Amino acid sequence: MDKKIKVIIDNKSVEVAPGTTIYQAAKQAGVDIPVLCYMNLHDLGVENKPGGCRICVVEVEGRKNLAPSCSTECTEGMVVRTHSVRVLNARKNVLELILSDHPKDCLLCQKSGRCELQDLAVRMGIREIHAVENALVSTYRKDESPSIIRNMDKCVMCRRCETICNEVQTVGALSAVNRGFNAVVATAFEQDLKDSRCTFCGQCVAVCPTGALTEVDHTPKIINALADPSKTVIVQTAPAVRAALGEEFGFAPGTLVTGKMVTALRRLGFDKVFDTDFAADLTIMEEGTELLKRITGYLNGDKTVKLPILTSCCPAWVNFFEWNYPDMLDVPSSAKSPQQMFGALAKTYFAKMMGIDRKNLVVVSVMPCLAKKYECQRDEFKVDGNPDVDYSISTRELAHLIKLANIDFASLPDSGFDDPMGESTGASVIFGVTGGVIEAAVRTAYEIYTGRKLESVDFHELRGFEGIRTATIDFNGLKLNIGIAHKLGNARKLLDGIRAGMYNFHAIEIMACPGGCIGGAGQPLHHGDSSIIQARMDAIYREDAGKKIRKSHENPYIKRVYGDFLGYPMSEKAHELLHTHYFKKEKL
Numbered sequence: 001m002d003k004k005i006k007v008i009i010d011n012k013s014v015e016v017a018p019g020t021t022i023y024q025a026a027k028q029a030g031v032d033i034p035v036l037c038y039m040n041l042h043d044l045g046v047e048n049k050p051g052g053c054r055i056c057v058v059e060v061e062g063r064k065n066l067a068p069s070c071s072t073e074c075t076e077g078m079v080v081r082t083h084s085v086r087v088l089n090a091r092k093n094v095l096e097l098i099l100s101d102h103p104k105d106c107l108l109c110q111k112s113g114r115c116e117l118q119d120l121a122v123r124m125g126i127r128e129i130h131a132v133e134n135a136l137v138s139t140y141r142k143d144e145s146p147s148i149i150r151n152m153d154k155c156v157m158c159r160r161c162e163t164i165c166n167e168v169q170t171v172g173a174l175s176a177v178n179r180g181f182n183a184v185v186a187t188a189f190e191q192d193l194k195d196s197r198c199t200f201c202g203q204c205v206a207v208c209p210t211g212a213l214t215e216v217d218h219t220p221k222i223i224n225a226l227a228d229p230s231k232t233v234i235v236q237t238a239p240a241v242r243a244a245l246g247e248e249f250g251f252a253p254g255t256l257v258t259g260k261m262v263t264a265l266r267r268l269g270f271d272k273v274f275d276t277d278f279a280a281d282l283t284i285m286e287e288g289t290e291l292l293k294r295i296t297g298y299l300n301g302d303k304t305v306k307l308p309i310l311t312s313c314c315p316a317w318v319n320f321f322e323w324n325y326p327d328m329l330d331v332p333s334s335a336k337s338p339q340q341m342f343g344a345l346a347k348t349y350f351a352k353m354m355g356i357d358r359k360n361l362v363v364v365s366v367m368p369c370l371a372k373k374y375e376c377q378r379d380e381f382k383v384d385g386n387p388d389v390d391y392s393i394s395t396r397e398l399a400h401l402i403k404l405a406n407i408d409f410a411s412l413p414d415s416g417f418d419d420p421m422g423e424s425t426g427a428s429v430i431f432g433v434t435g436g437v438i439e440a441a442v443r444t445a446y447e448i449y450t451g452r453k454l455e456s457v458d459f460h461e462l463r464g465f466e467g468i469r470t471a472t473i474d475f476n477g478l479k480l481n482i483g484i485a486h487k488l489g490n491a492r493k494l495l496d497g498i499r500a501g502m503y504n505f506h507a508i509e510i511m512a513c514p515g516g517c518i519g520g521a522g523q524p525l526h527h528g529d530s531s532i533i534q535a536r537m538d539a540i541y542r543e544d545a546g547k548k549i550r551k552s553h554e555n556p557y558i559k560r561v562y563g564d565f566l567g568y569p570m571s572e573k574a575h576e577l578l579h580t581h582y583f584k585k586e587k588l
Contacts, residue, residue, distance in 0.1 A: 007078040021049065022058055022069035022080055033058065033082050034091065034120060036098075037158035038070040039207055041168070041514075048163040053156065054094045055120065058082045066090055095120055096129045102210075103153050109211040114525065116209035117156060145193035146374040147200035147216055154212040155185055161204035161213060169488040169512070171320065173198040185212075197323050197585075199488065201316035201512040202370030202521025215370050215522065218391040219401050225362045225390075226269040232354070233362040234272040235265055236342045236421075239280065240368040240432035240517035241395045243539040247524040247532075248399035249409040254535030256543055259414020264402050265366075266415065275417045276365065277424030279342035280431045280440070282561070283313065284552035286578050287335040287437075288445045289569040291507055295478070306331050308483065308498070308505035311437050313337045315375035316512035318582065320488050325495055326584035334579040338431065339365050339372055340381050342421065343388030344577045349565045350421060358386060365392045368432070368520030371512070380580055394522025423557040426457070426550035432540045434486035434516035435462040435469065438509035442473055442480070444553045450476040457550045463541075465515060465534070468494060470505075483508040486516055 004015040007025055014029040026033050036055040039048040051068030058069045061079035066087065069080075081087065099121065106112050143150040157176065162185055165174045173196050174185050187196040205213045225233050246257040265273045290309065297305040310332040312318055321332060336344065342365070347358040354361075365372060375381070376389035393401075402409055416422070427443050430436030439462045446454050461471040462482065467490040473480045483505045485491045491510045497503050513519045518536040519526070526532040549555060566574045 005074050005076050005078075007074045007076075007080065009080045010082055016074055018073075020074050022060075022067065022072050022074055022078075023049075023056055025074050026058075026069065026080070026082060031082055033069050034123060035070060036116060036120060036156060036209060037160070039158075039160045039163070041164075041207075046163055046167050048158070048160050050159055053098070053158060055091055057087060057090050057094075059084050059087050092124050092126070095124055095126060098156055099126065100129050102156070103151075109154070110214040110217065111208075111211035115211060143187075143192050144216065145198065145200065146377045147370045147372075148193055148198070148202060148205060149214050149216055150193060151212055151214070152185070154210045156210055156212070157185065158209055159185060160207040160209065161185055164203045164207050167489070168514075169199070169201060169203060169320075170492050171197060171199055171201075171488060174204065199316040199319040199323070199512065200371040200374040201320075201488065203513065204521075205370060206521040206523075206525060215394055215397070216373055217397060218373070218393050219397050219404075222364055222391055222393065222401070225364075231360055231362050232271050232356050233269070233364065234274060234346060234350075235270045235364045235366060236274045236276045236279070236339070236346075237261060237265070237366045238276045238339070238368055238432065238517060239429045239540060239543075240520060240523065240536070241366050241398070242543070243432065243518060243536040244368065244523045245395050245399060248396065249402075251410075252535070253526075253532040254539040256539050257409075258543070259416070260409060260412040261398075262417055263412045263415045264407055264409060265398075267407055267412075268401060268405055270364070272418045272421075274342070274346075274421040275424050275428075276338050276342055276367075277428035277431070278421045278555075278557065279338035279345070280428035281425055281552035281555045281558050282341050282345070282578065283335055283338050283431075283437075284427060284440050284444050285558060285562075285569045286341075286574060287311065287333045288441045288448070288552075290333050290335060291441060292445055292449055293570070295480075295506060299478075308481075308503075308508045309333050311441075311507075311509045312580075313431065313437055314371070314511050315369070316371035317488065317491060317510045319371065319374070320491065320512065321495075322583055322585045324492070325499075328495070328499075329582045329584065332582060334575075334581060336381075336578055336580050337375065338428075339367065339375065339389055339392070340580070341578050343376070343381070345421065345561065345565075347383070347386075347388055348577060349561060353420075358383065362391070363387075363389045365389050366395065366398045367392050368395050368517045368523045369513070370394060370521045372522075395520075396522060396524060399524070420557045420560065423555060424547075425552055425555050426544035426547035427552045428555075429544045429547065430540055432517045433463075433537050434511050435464065435484050435509065436516065436540070437511075438462055438482055438484060438507060440552060441507070442482075443551045446473070446475055447551065447553070449478070452476065454551070465530075465537075480507065481505045485509075486511045486519075487514055488512050 012029045016025045037053040049070040051071035056069045057066040059081040242258040246255040312333045372392040427440035469484040515533040
């Protein structure tokens, strides 16, 4: 066991392990040091500590210059002062310099009220800026993609986005360029995000402390649609939303607010409130059938069968795959995501049922994900230019709409989803967590393959928070090897391993965000607090356990849509509406 190091911080003695930074030691001693560029996402294995902003500087006895506490390691006998006059003046001067090169449009900024730079200015009592205003304000162009807006005038060079993009997601879309006031985080060759290798996972938005990175806001367009009497506006809500929306209204993380959410959406004026879980059950019917078809073909000696099959529900993952694995585009399931399956059915099956022209039907989705904004704008999900899903908003955007409408969310009564696309099973609910899609598929595939009733539907071996997990499920003699990954960096490891012949998987589930959709970039900001992600995960499994029906193929409304409209899973009509294909993208 390593010998402890004794340090004194603000007259408090504390013993820490070798390699501990002053910031970490201060936290252990109960001393709060303000930070801006620093970020520690424990469960992602990432600590951003460039020491660049110098907000966290402290005075170390015997050292002439002030030390950045986030990147300076403790030494034996070190004496540290975190709030001396010299330290306070230095922090204030640094913050004034940062603010001197920052736009003053806080009232209009999307991050207003949730901006860490704004919070620091309040904490340090900044009321005027003594430093000279810098001319570089508003000289950078605004970069807008289908999902994410980059406003580099508001970048404070904390480099958190670069860390999450390159080290956790391994996308490599962002990197720092230049120095001083000219410094900025840029895309390769200064491309717009929409033209870069960005996957639109949005994790950069989730960690940005200012308004430099924000989501594209679709709420004004939705308000206009709701006010248009010629339009029928329906909404679908993803499973992860109900486990996190309450956090925006003061509820504890992990509080399920499904019923209140449905009531709020009705009061906002939506004509029908449906559940993406219905489409998740539909996804299992299509994807599960495809899985069994491939495995059966493989067992019968068909050399054209491609295994492992990869889940295709996550649009950021699909985009990542198209960029990085163009030689393997025939491996993922051709099934659309639940969001897009819902849209395709809404503008055919539901529109026909209601006697509505698809152009007068507006389909809105509420998602925990920013990549869904990009997904619904892909050309292959349109009919004569009319998208299957018109607008996708995040959990945070829905909370904003509810507050805008002056709805007292906490006091709302519970209500249920509308039929026929509101009925769902426990299998569809768990789509919101890592491992949930493949567990839902196993529940159905097992019974179809074996012809036996599955008595216990809880596959605990598929659950967990490890970045890469493996399991083998016994289908009455058939050993089904399964791989699971969340975060794109882990996805890369799995796919590289498959390329190298290291694995023998039959099926792989991949989600781009930490913990799956519950950690999506459109959720209430959790700042790397793993207890919040865990609470959301527990809520999802709680809702699954409370469902009367927990297998997708037993959903009566799924049976009805096949009987009345689609025919059977992977029929010609089902393939036309519910399946897609993938594209090779140019690599830089």
